[in-house]
Amino acid sequence: QVQLVQSGAEVKKPGASVKVSCKASGYTFTNYDINWVRQATGQGLEWMGWMNPDSGSTGYAQKFQGRVTMTRNTSVTTAYMELSSLRSEDTAVYYCARSGTQRDGMDVWGQGTTVTVSS
Amino acid sequence: DIQMTQSPSSLSASVGDRVTITCRASQSISRYLNWYQQKPGKAPRLLIYAASSLQSGVPSRFTGSGSGTDYTLTISSLQPEDFATYYCQQSYSSPWTFGQGTKVEIK
Numbered sequence: 001q002v003q004l005v006q007s008g009a010e011v012k013k014p015g016a017s018v019k020v021s022c023k024a025s026g027y028t029f030t031n032y033d034i035n036w037v038r039q040a041t042g043q044g045l046e047w048m049g050w051m052n053p054d055s056g057s058t059g060y061a062q063k064f065q066g067r068v069t070m071t072r073n074t075s076v077t078t079a080y081m082e083l084s085s086l087r088s089e090d091t092a093v094y095y096c097a098r099s100g101t102q103r104d105g106m107d108v109w110g111q112g113t114t115v116t117v118s119s
Numbered sequence: 120d121i122q123m124t125q126s127p128s129s130l131s132a133s134v135g136d137r138v139t140i141t142c143r144a145s146q147s148i149s150r151y152l153n154w155y156q157q158k159p160g161k162a163p164r165l166l167i168y169a170a171s172s173l174q175s176g177v178p179s180r181f182t183g184s185g186s187g188t189d190y191t192l193t194i195s196s197l198q199p200e201d202f203a204t205y206y207c208q209q210s211y212s213s214p215w216t217f218g219q220g221t222k223v224e225i226k
């Protein structure tokens with residue numbers, strides 16, 4: 001079945017970086033964009049950016065420009081999101097989600113990865 | 120950035136009720152509007168895309184409508200499994216943005 005499986009929970013100190021993986025299966029990895037969305041505890045959803053696994057093109061929300069890097073390894077059908085210079089406000093659940101065309105919405109989601117930033 | 124405003128922020132309803140959630144964009148988004156359902160501890164689930172298209176596998180009691188800046192999600196007859204938080208999201212322009220969510224609770 002079509003699924004995205006994310007890496008496990010992370011605990012990081014302020015100023016460190018975290019890299020979350022998202023392994024795709026059940027579909028052609030390069031045919032769909034991968035988006036990253038985060039959610040702080042009790043808060044709403046926040047879109048961070050997207051990556052096209054075929055070309056490697058990316059687009060980041062201004063808020064995360066300079067701190068986020070989205071990459072992929074097509075040989076293992078895995079997308080990655082690295083966030084640097086972590087601060088306590090980055091504590092959240094991070095989701096990867098697949099999208100097709102601009103009108104399609106994000107139709108398949110990973111299970112989420114909890115990132116805790118604490119000294 | 121396009122601001123998405125949902126109303127109400129929360130509502131209480133009974134099984135069988137008709138429920139309507141609205142979403143207003145700060146500018147026209149040409150029906151690039153999606154709706155998601157999220158239950159506690161779970162990832163969001165896509166319900167409606169392109170304002171009114173029902174995602175595969177989603178019950179037909181969920182309908183979406185709207186155009187321009189104003190959109191609506193309607194649940195025709197609320198079921199026990201529908202108690203959740205609902206989010207609208209625009210994909211018209213980057214950055215994609217979400218509404219703040221509407222929590223549907225049991226009355």
